Amino acid sequence: MTEPITEQPAAPDHYAPRRYRVRHSTIYRYDDDVEACYERGFLRPLQTWSQQVLSNDVVVSPDPDVLTEHVDHFGNHSFYVEIRTPHRELVVAKTAFVDVAWPRPSMESLNAFTVADAAVRVGEEADPMERAEYLLPSDLVELGPEVRAYADSILWADRPLGDALQSLYATIYRDFKYELGATSVRTTLPELLKLRKGVCQDFAHLAAGCLRSIGLPARYVSGYVETSPPPGQPKLEGSDASHAWTSVLVPGGEWIDLDPTNDHFADSRYIVTAWGRDFRDVSPLKGVVFTEAKNSTLEVKVDVFRVNPDGSFS
Incomplete structure (x- = not known):
């Protein structure tokens, strides 16, 4: 969860349109083979009155046997991932570009x-x-x-x-x-x-x-x-x-x-x-795994960069 952001003096551009690149990677590691896993999560930003989703790419490793998406009861984009290939590391990563403009x-x-x-x-x-x-x-x-x-x-x-x-x-x-x-x-x-x-x-x-x-x-x-x-x-x-x-x-x-x-x-x-x-x-990712592993670790990497008019990030 994000810690409190460093507050700066209120500025009009806090409400002006902005373009962002969002990357979110979830990495599970196990000390023994996972025979199968079944995961569900929310990997696509919502299309709302305050934001427009320009693109959203999801990459799962190892390659999933099933990767589907549906809109849930609340209007969210819910992804279902099923992997039946033995593995000791699962990576679910998304990269999204979003235009955001909240009115005051x-x-x-x-x-x-x-x-x-x-x-x-x-x-x-x-x-x-x-x-x-x-x-x-x-x-x-x-x-x-x-x-x-x-x-x-x-x-x-x-x-x-x-x-x-x-x-x-x-x-x-x-x-x-x-x-x-x-x-x-x-x-x-x-x-x-x-x-x-x-x-x-x-x-x-x-x-x-x-x-x-x-x-x-x-x-x-x-x-x-x-x-x-x-x-x-x-x-x-x-x-x-x-x-x-x-x-x-x-x-x-x-x-x-x-x-x-x-x-x-x-x-x-x-x-x-x-x-x-x-x-x-709205849990970002949750599911069930079948494994004899005794230990596991979870690593989450997130970055939110603003896209400048010249295409660079800040």
Whole structure:
């Protein structure tokens, strides 16, 4: 998961169109032969109102016996990989080129509604199935009393909606420490609220839980964000990671994306791969292997480079 990016002064070009090359490699190594493996994951970025996918190439080694793609229930591109050739290393790599252009959220339009008014209006406007899908609790986004209490301290009923959304990501950013290894993919929201530390996956789940608990549909978004190297140093290939944030449905049918890990709304540095109710719907790669191996390692390499007008990368 991506660590918090180094914040720089807000600049208009954060929302201007950008072209990116995204490379994501997942490498499994085993100390004995894997007789067969069956993997599913999300390897193609989504085509959305904020981004256009120009190309997406997937390479699997060893050569798969089956490689198929379908669009899942949430509209994501789900890949299925089946390999029955004995191997000790599995590499799944993708390279995508994507044009991204996020509009800046209109605080004036959002603040025309209170939190309570927004929940009522969305309930009247939204497709009932989609609303229920992203409003009900899910495996990793439970809506217990701890989550409701935290949400009520930020998203009170008569607060202007735009101010409330800004406060939600800012409060999570302030209240929780980013710490790798503090949580796992099974960490619950009550556990997170006690720990007060975690990673982007946890903060996205918490923001979604807060929004759902006050009646606003919210989805978990998986993707990437452009990061900057330390001053004076070049950006290294493979130095990035996948990222996660939250998207909320507001009156008028628009989804507003917010990132509590980095304390702002999403902008043109953000690239969407998949969305769902929580992490389990959009896990980048998961599956089953048949092997007598006692030990295995996992290596993930990700880089997000901006494509300059002359075709170079930065």
